[in-house]
Amino acid sequence: MNPEKALMTDESDAPEMLVPSEPHPQTRIDVSAVAAMAGQRAATETVFECGDINVYYGDFLALRDVTLDIAAHEVTAFIGPSGCGKTTFLRCFNRMNDLIEGARVDGAIHYHGVNLYQDEVDPVEVRRRVGMVFQKPNPFPKSIYDNIAYGPRLAGVKRSALDDVVEGSLTRAALWDEVKDRLKTSAYGLSGGQQQRLCIARAIAVQPDVVLMDEPCSALDPIATGRIEELIAELKTEYTIIIVTHNMQQAARISDMTAFFSVQANERGHRTGELVEYAPTSLIFTNPDDPRTEAYITGRVG
Amino acid sequence: MTEEVRTEFHQLMDEVRADLVQMGGMVAEGISAVSAALLAGDIGGADQIITADDELDLLSLEAEEKCVQLLALQQPVAVDLRTILTDLRMISEIERSGDLVTNIAKAVARLHGAELEPRVRGLIDRMREQAVKLTARAMDAYAERDAGLASVLNDMDDVLDDLHNEYIVSVFASHELGKISIQHAVQLAVVGRFYERIGDHAVNVAERVEFLVTGELPEHLGANRARARREQDEK
Numbered sequence: 001m002n003p004e005k006a007l008m009t010d011e012s013d014a015p016e017m018l019v020p021s022e023p024h025p026q027t028r029i030d031v032s033a034v035a036a037m038a039g040q041r042a043a044t045e046t047v048f049e050c051g052d053i054n055v056y057y058g059d060f061l062a063l064r065d066v067t068l069d070i071a072a073h074e075v076t077a078f079i080g081p082s083g084c085g086k087t088t089f090l091r092c093f094n095r096m097n098d099l100i101e102g103a104r105v106d107g108a109i110h111y112h113g114v115n116l117y118q119d120e121v122d123p124v125e126v127r128r129r130v131g132m133v134f135q136k137p138n139p140f141p142k143s144i145y146d147n148i149a150y151g152p153r154l155a156g157v158k159r160s161a162l163d164d165v166v167e168g169s170l171t172r173a174a175l176w177d178e179v180k181d182r183l184k185t186s187a188y189g190l191s192g193g194q195q196q197r198l199c200i201a202r203a204i205a206v207q208p209d210v211v212l213m214d215e216p217c218s219a220l221d222p223i224a225t226g227r228i229e230e231l232i233a234e235l236k237t238e239y240t241i242i243i244v245t246h247n248m249q250q251a252a253r254i255s256d257m258t259a260f261f262s263v264q265a266n267e268r269g270h271r272t273g274e275l276v277e278y279a280p281t282s283l284i285f286t287n288p289d290d291p292r293t294e295a296y297i298t299g300r301v302g
Numbered sequence: 303m304t305e306e307v308r309t310e311f312h313q314l315m316d317e318v319r320a321d322l323v324q325m326g327g328m329v330a331e332g333i334s335a336v337s338a339a340l341l342a343g344d345i346g347g348a349d350q351i352i353t354a355d356d357e358l359d360l361l362s363l364e365a366e367e368k369c370v371q372l373l374a375l376q377q378p379v380a381v382d383l384r385t386i387l388t389d390l391r392m393i394s395e396i397e398r399s400g401d402l403v404t405n406i407a408k409a410v411a412r413l414h415g416a417e418l419e420p421r422v423r424g425l426i427d428r429m430r431e432q433a434v435k436l437t438a439r440a441m442d443a444y445a446e447r448d449a450g451l452a453s454v455l456n457d458m459d460d461v462l463d464d465l466h467n468e469y470i471v472s473v474f475a476s477h478e479l480g481k482i483s484i485q486h487a488v489q490l491a492v493v494g495r496f497y498e499r500i501g502d503h504a505v506n507v508a509e510r511v512e513f514l515v516t517g518e519l520p521e522h523l524g525a526n527r528a529r530a531r532r533e534q535d536e537k
Binding site: 286287 | 377381517
């Protein structure tokens with residue numbers, strides 16, 4: 001199915017929506033230009049184009065004027081101090097902020113050319129295509145099998161096909177061999193690292209295009225973290241991954257592009273996040289352009 | 303306002319910086335001392351210089367150990383990473399310059415009995431002056447993180463290269479006039495080579511300082527040629 005069409009709740013609006021959107025005039029950072037500069041990244045398809053994103057909680061501005069593109073089949077990491085808006089921004093990509101009382105997103109995020117924030121777009125369909133893995137593993141209180149089968153069942157996958165979906169998802173999440181003999185037991189019996197891989201398997205069971213990860217390893221030990229990181233590297237061949245992490249070494253290890261966000265307090269003490277620098281990860285960690293990025297990643301910042 | 307959250311890490315990096323500056327100073331002093339011993343035929347003084355190089359070797363080793371610790375324990379990035387990489391490269395350059403000073407000192411005994419002509423003596427003194435200047439400027443550029451200063455080292459080294467050429471010509475002219483033996487002439491030529499090499503190490507240090515400050519690795523003509531050939535082969 002055509003990706004633009006599929007996002008629309010009302011098919012009659014589709015033709016109008018199919019008009020290719022103009023590239024955002026104020027795009028400050030062009031991924032392919034950055035790539036050409038760094039000389040190490042091939043120009044890739046753009047999945048998201050974000051133009052002047054501002055996020056408010058009530059009348060409080062949490063994130064100011066973020067403009068960046070996310071490339072397909074890459075891992076993009078968001079780093080920055082607490083309160084810099086990186087998780088807030090991550091939630092913009094699948095309209096999770098809709099679920100927060102008083103939250104408002106200004107600006108446009110184009111997903112394969114379609115503005116996710118136009119009225120005709122169905123947020124549930126967005127969340128199917130743009131899955132999410134959270135900080136704390138949050139399996140359903142169900143069996144391992146049912147955790148994975150839950151989404152596909154809702155999406156109408158036939159009972160006869162479910163076994164394959166479950167096996168495929170668990171295999172891609174590098175968990176199948178560890179759980180194949182106890183699929184009917186509770187997911188709560190798994191270790192923290194296994195639970196997180198289960199959540200990744202659950203996210204990919206509905207065949208998303210993008211997987212958002214919000215600090216997916218912060219509750220895990222180094223071995224479990226290593227497994228998830230390996231998994232992320234494998235998953236990016238099939239999916240586009242955006243990850244928020246407090247662990248800068250993790251961002252350095254696993255991501256292709258890194259966006260550094262910072263936070264500024266106004267005279268009333270309100271703290272607003274902003275994008276400081278967005279560049280290939282290898283550049284950010286060897287020779288960042290902005291002194292604020294350098295100060296943060298080298299620990300010379302409060 | 304910048305608040306430091308990795309105080310111990312950055313203090314240890316500052317220590318390595320101070321160690322390197324001290325080592326560079328020892329080399330500069332060594333060049334002057336060994337030149338004086340060479341011109342005076344002071345074999346005792348030259349022996350002291352040879353012994354003193356052990357201290358430089360030990361400092362090199364200690365600085366390198368600190369760098370290994372920093373890399374292993376602190377996961378340096380950005381300017382911190384470039385600093386430690388620069389430090390590691392510089393340790394080798396400075397240590398090698400110290401060895402060259404030792405080599406000149408060893409030549410003092412081998413030149414025992416040679417009567418050096420005023421022109422040869424004058425050129426040794428000028429090579430000494432230029433080698434000290436290059437070493438000191440390279441270390442200043444490092445200590446001050448001054449890429450501009452570092453960038454002029456290459457041109458300064460041309461002066462030393464010219465002096466070296468002039469010196470070799472005078473040494474062999476001196477031999478042809480029957481003033482020194484062929485053994486002494488060869489020994490003197492090798493000594494000239496040691497001064498010239500000290501200048502090259504200073505230039506290498508300066509290139510590393512430019513990398514530290516700008517993040518740009520030095521351009522190398524040979525590497526560029528090889529890259530062009532590789533690209534040609536891939537076509």
